[in-house]
Amino acid sequence: DTGSAAATPIDPRFDIAYVTPVTIGTPPQTLQLDLDTGSSDLWVFSSHTPASQVRGQRIYAPDKSTTSKLLNGHTWSITYGDGSGSRGNVYTDKFTIGGVTVKSQAIETAQQVSSSFTTEDAIDGLVGLGFSTLNTVSPNGQLTFFDNAKPNLDSPVFTADLKYMKPGTYDFGFIDKTKYTGEITYVPVETDPGYWTFTSSGYGVGSGTFSSSPITGIADTGTSLVYLPTAIVTAYYRQVQGATNSRSYGGYVFPCNSTLPAFVFGVGEAKFTIPPSYMSYAAVTDGSPTCFGGLQSSSGIGVNIWGDVALKAAFVVFNGEEPPTIGWANK
Numbered sequence: 001d002t003g004s005a006a007a008t009p010i011d012p013r014f015d016i017a018y019v020t021p022v023t024i025g026t027p028p029q030t031l032q033l034d035l036d037t038g039s040s041d042l043w044v045f046s047s048h049t050p051a052s053q054v055r056g057q058r059i060y061a062p063d064k065s066t067t068s069k070l071l072n073g074h075t076w077s078i079t080y081g082d083g084s085g086s087r088g089n090v091y092t093d094k095f096t097i098g099g100v101t102v103k104s105q106a107i108e109t110a111q112q113v114s115s116s117f118t119t120e121d122a123i124d125g126l127v128g129l130g131f132s133t134l135n136t137v138s139p140n141g142q143l144t145f146f147d148n149a150k151p152n153l154d155s156p157v158f159t160a161d162l163k164y165m166k167p168g169t170y171d172f173g174f175i176d177k178t179k180y181t182g183e184i185t186y187v188p189v190e191t192d193p194g195y196w197t198f199t200s201s202g203y204g205v206g207s208g209t210f211s212s213s214p215i216t217g218i219a220d221t222g223t224s225l226v227y228l229p230t231a232i233v234t235a236y237y238r239q240v241q242g243a244t245n246s247r248s249y250g251g252y253v254f255p256c257n258s259t260l261p262a263f264v265f266g267v268g269e270a271k272f273t274i275p276p277s278y279m280s281y282a283a284v285t286d287g288s289p290t291c292f293g294g295l296q297s298s299s300g301i302g303v304n305i306w307g308d309v310a311l312k313a314a315f316v317v318f319n320g321e322e323p324p325t326i327g328w329a330n331k
């Protein structure tokens with residue numbers, strides 16, 4: 001098997017997240033889900049989600065699918081880094097992304113979602129693409145779509161080609177040579193506790209010298225920004241006129257008309273440049289002259305996160321062979 005599906009920004013003004021069309025059940029029900037390498041639960045808004053918590057999202061109705069089966073006595077409950085969360089029951093059903101089908105995928109139906117999911121009408125749920133050890137289903141943890149699909153994929157990989165303010169693609173089972181330039185640099189992945197954790201070889205601010213120092217973090221398609229150690233973040237914003245670390249906005253902000261340097265990060269011998277346009281994430285509120293930075297400090301999180309702001313500067317291969325590795329290429 002191989003497959004390919006679009007990854008479309010949910011907001012045309014800035015890349016807070018990307019959604020991908022999937023189909024569930026028989027006849028197929030189409031939902032737009034956020035593929036998230038930073039978690040490992042596949043959950044959806046459903047006919048079990050209270051109407052008061054649904055605001056425009058598409059739902060999966062297991063009772064309308066002839067191939068759905070309740071996974072008796074199984075429940076799930078998840079909390080994300082931004083404090084959002086959801087919980088519910090579990091079915092198995094036919095699940096397809098970009099032409100790759102898993103006949104019996106665990107589909108976690110929401111019986112409760114937190115308010116930020118209710119207000120985000122562009123996201124109908126998540127597809128966790130982290131390692132299955134992170135799955136929250138109890139009493140028996142379930143496998144991710146990738147783990148279920150892997151044996152039937154031509155190659156046990158998926159790739160992310162996210163783009164700035166326009167649709168990119170997720171490919172399954174193959175590496176599309178037309179999507180990158182030069183060589184792919186592969187580095188080891190630490191699978192404990194279950195993120196795609198790898199070590200970057202260093203960073204540089206703009207045209208400044210490159211600092212070769214290991215930065216261990218997770219490659220996370222479900223996180224909008226890049227979160228790195230404070231020392232790196234202050235070195236970056238020292239080069240930005242009028243930048244301050246705002247308590248009220250919860251991070252580094254600066255005048256939207258400031259000139260921003262690029263941010264360079266290393267993977268092995270390779271270098272990747274996040275252009276200034278990606279480093280100005282968005283105005284703090286619509287029309288404000290103050291902008292929120294795409295690079296923020298990880299000091300409060302406990303893990304460094306290479307989110308969408310970094311991922312869209314590269315073509316990234318999530319290699320599910322034993323042992324797993326992650327590959328980065330310029331594009």
Ligand SMILES: CC[C@H](C)[C@H](NC(=O)C[C@H](O)[C@H](CC1CCCCC1)NC(=O)CCNC(=O)[C@H](Cc1ccccc1)NC(=O)N1CCC(N)CC1)C(=O)NCc1cnc(C)nc1N
Pocket residue numbers: 016017034036037038039040078079080081082083084116120134135136220221222223224225292
């Ligand atoms: C099994 C749990 C699972 C592994 C879980 N994984 C994660 O949290 C990482 C995962 O990639 C999640 C996936 C998100 C969740 C919200 C919906 C979109 C996907 N990433 C995050 O939580 C990172 C922080 N959040 C973000 O980056 C969200 C993503 C988002 C996108 C669209 C709409 C709403 C939110 N972005 C924002 O909130 N933005 C608004 C503010 C703006 N300045 C930046 C963008 C975890 O580590 N949870 C442990 C955990 C629990 N509690 C806390 C407090 N921290 C934790 N880390």
